[in-house]
Amino acid sequence: MHYVKAKGIFTSDYGINLYRGCTHGCIYCDSRSAVYNINHKFEDIEVKENAVELLKKELIKRKPCMIGTGAMTDPYIPLEKRLEYVRKSLKLVYRYGFGWACITKSDLVLRDIDLLKKINEKTKAVVQITLTTADDDLCRMIEPNVCATSRRVEVLQRLKEENIPTVVWLCPLLPHINATEENINALLDFCIDAEVKGVLNMGMGLSLREGNREYFYEQLDKSFPGLKERYIEEYGDSYFIHSRDDRRLRKILRNRCDEHGIMHNQDEIFSYLHEFPEKSVQSKLL
Numbered sequence: 296m297h298y299v300k301a302k303g304i305f306t307s308d309y310g311i312n313l314y315r316g317c318t319h320g321c322i323y324c325d326s327r328s329a330v331y332n333i334n335h336k337f338e339d340i341e342v343k344e345n346a347v348e349l350l351k352k353e354l355i356k357r358k359p360c361m362i363g364t365g366a367m368t369d370p371y372i373p374l375e376k377r378l379e380y381v382r383k384s385l386k387l388v389y390r391y392g393f394g395w396a397c398i399t400k401s402d403l404v405l406r407d408i409d410l411l412k413k414i415n416e417k418t419k420a421v422v423q424i425t426l427t428t429a430d431d432d433l434c435r436m437i438e439p440n441v442c443a444t445s446r447r448v449e450v451l452q453r454l455k456e457e458n459i460p461t462v463v464w465l466c467p468l469l470p471h472i473n474a475t476e477e478n479i480n481a482l483l484d485f486c487i488d489a490e491v492k493g494v495l496n497m498g499m500g501l502s503l504r505e506g507n508r509e510y511f512y513e514q515l516d517k518s519f520p521g522l523k524e525r526y527i528e529e530y531g532d533s534y535f536i537h538s539r540d541d542r543r544l545r546k547i548l549r550n551r552c553d554e555h556g557i558m559h560n561q562d563e564i565f566s567y568l569h570e571f572p573e574k575s576v577q578s579k580l581l
Contacts, residue, residue, distance in 0.1 A: 296340045296374060304349040308569070310363045311350065313380040315341040317368050319400060320440040322514035323467050326367050329506035340374055347383045354391040360571045361419065362388055365398030369441075376403060385410040394418040396568045398464065400425045400441045402450050411459050419572050421492070422454055425464040428473040429481035436518050437472070444485075451489035462493040462564060465548070467501035470529075471522060474499045474538040476547060483551050493558035493567065496548055499538040508532075 304311050316337050317326065327337050335341060343349075362384075364370045370381045381397075385407055388395050395414050397404070404411075404422055414420040424447050428434050431443040454461050463486050468474035486494050503511060515523040530536045538544065552559040558567065 296342060297335070298342050298344040300345055301343040301349060304343075304346055304353055306366075308363070309360055310366055311346070311384070312364065312367050313343055313346045313370060313384065314368045314372060314374065315343075318372055318374075318440055319369060319438060321400075321438045322518075323437065323469060323501050323507070323511055325502050325504075325507050327507040327510050328502075328504050330504065331367070331506075340372065342374070342378065342380075347380060347387070350384055351387050354387055354393060359392045359394070359418070359573070361394040361396055361569050363396045363398075363568065365423065369399050369401060370397055371399045371401035371403040373403075376406075382407055382410065385414070389414050389417065392417060394420065394571050396421040396423065398423040398425065400438060400447060402442045402446050405450060405453060408453070408457060408459070411454075412457055415459055419460070419570075421460050421462060421568060422450075423462040423464055423495075423568075424451055425466075426482050426485065427465075427467065427469075429478055429485070430473075433473060437469070437514075448485045448489065451485065451491065455489050461489065461491045462495060462558075462568070463489075463491050465494050465496045467497070468499045468538065468544070469501055470499075470536060470538040471525065472519065474540065474544065476540075476544060479544055479547060480551070483548065486557065487551070487555045491557060493564040494548065494552055495561065495564050496545065496559070497561070498535065499541040499544045500536045502535050503530075504534055 315333055316335065316339060317324065318338050318340065375381050385395060389410055411420040411422065426444055426447060427437065429444060431445050434443045451461055465482055512523045526536065549559055558564050
């Protein structure tokens with residue numbers, strides 16, 4: 296861990312990243328890509344020491360809207376348990392009447408369920424959970440340092456009980472590993488039971504480019520001997536690696552989501568995540 300002074304806090308679409316880097320160890324992580332210019336060891340978390348202060352300054356002067364986090368770094372990395380940058384940010388978001396949408400794989404999000412409920416009463420708080428495999432043993436191989444799928448499903452159920460809307464990122468689905476009909480149906484069963492608002496899937500595959508490609512192949516050699524060579528033979532240096540069964544598997548996902556009234560269109564889901572509801576004028580005064 297190391298600290299830096301940040302010059303700004305918001306991305307162009309009101310996203311924030313309180314940390315840079317991650318210790319979850321997911322073998323496929325696109326955030327390792329060289330294009331993001333993380334000039335330190337990925338596991339050496341860069342902490343924006345003035346992030347909460349910058350956020351407060353921005354929220355005071357801006358019109359309320361949805362604030363998002365988790366696109367680059369899971370906000371609930373273990374370090375958050377001690378530093379509480381996310382929790383401090385949530386308090387500000389609630390205080391100034393903004394909405395909140397985060398993406399995580401961690402059950403640490405349950406620590407902040409009190410604030411998520413308060414925000415949801417005023418405007419909207421959405422928790423997005425990534426699910427990649429229904430098999431906990433496989434989950435521990437491809438996402439080794441974060442809670443397993445079964446625990447994330449418990450998180451979804453708890454959020455459902457508290458009336459906090461959820462979206463599941465059902466990706467990435469790795470060819471020859473978890474991009475299977477059996478796995479997708481099992482994950483969709485979890486989503487249906489948890490009554491998620493949407494299931495977001497970017498295609499049955501994953502992105503590989505300089506930085507994350509090398510790490511991914513290194514991990515394949517450790518856990519799936521011989522599979523790296525199969526990837527190289529089938530896909531070469533392609534940026535997005537599509538499962539050969541992509542079309543059929545995506546149809547299964549669409550049909551099951553339609554059957555249960557779950558959003559699956561990317562544009563529709565992102566529109567929902569960015570939509571800021573003002574539940575009442577009075578709520579702003581609370």
